[in-house]
Amino acid sequence: MPTAIKADHINPFIHSTLNVLETMAFTKAQIGKPHLKTGEEPVCDISGSIGLTGEAAGSVTVNFVKGVACQIVSRMRGEEHTEIDATIKDGVGEIANMVAGGAKGEMQAKNMNLSIALPTVTLGHELTHSHPHDVTCVVVPFTTDTGSFTIEVALKTS
């Protein structure tokens, strides 16, 4: 059975995502309804995933379709990219890193210890992610003027 997951563990990732999008990519994101991941969705073209250890072990993954990744990273870089190239891949890794870093900061302020690994960016077609059965995974959808994207936070709390 997956362990219970608390809002205290998910909210820092939501806050951090909104903050990274707004401050780094000048993009206001609206939060959709967070839900437990039960199937294979979301399907995406590029994702940035980063491992988490400490009080809560697991990973946070940011999932984009091609067009949204290109537009958001183009805004971060101040130059237009319409295809997934090295700049877009680096940018997606940076977003994952900043989302995890921001969440770590918020959790530390509440005396929750979290260490973050380094991002791995995966590119492909019809990408889906899965996690161990005893890990709770929450998918949070976001909408922006560039389109939608999701984060998935998979955590096993001690």
Next chain:
Amino acid sequence: MPTAIKADHINPFIHSTLNVLETMAFTKAQIGKPHLKTGEEPVCDISGSIGLTGEAAGSVTVNFVKGVACQIVSRMRGEEHTEIDATIKDGVGEIANMVAGGAKGEMQAKNMNLSIALPTVTLGHELTHSHPHDVTCVVVPFTTDTGSFTIEVALKTS
């Protein structure tokens, strides 16, 4: 510039991979030539990736094409699976977890501290992974009687 990476940091992952394949899947693997990852290869269908923190931060990822993943996990489970289903995905995550866990044990025996996150399994078509520019990534190919697979160890050592 990527940091230098030492054999001491890669060998535990190689030893652990050989050990996991042999003890869990009754499969002898031969090591190919480890090389620095410079491009996008290897391309795969399913990968299990796990974040690492501590003295060496980064990730280890095990990459399989469909047929090899199915055969190796079928041997682990003692039942035949010819398509990527929930059992194969779980098995690939377990392999990543055991490879990282074995490497952690070997590194700890040498007084190197490593914490491991939880595995994320990614399924898709023409999957490739990329890592931050300042991280050294070594790709290690393995061959078995079921076909070839690779691990990629991306580490930034402190």
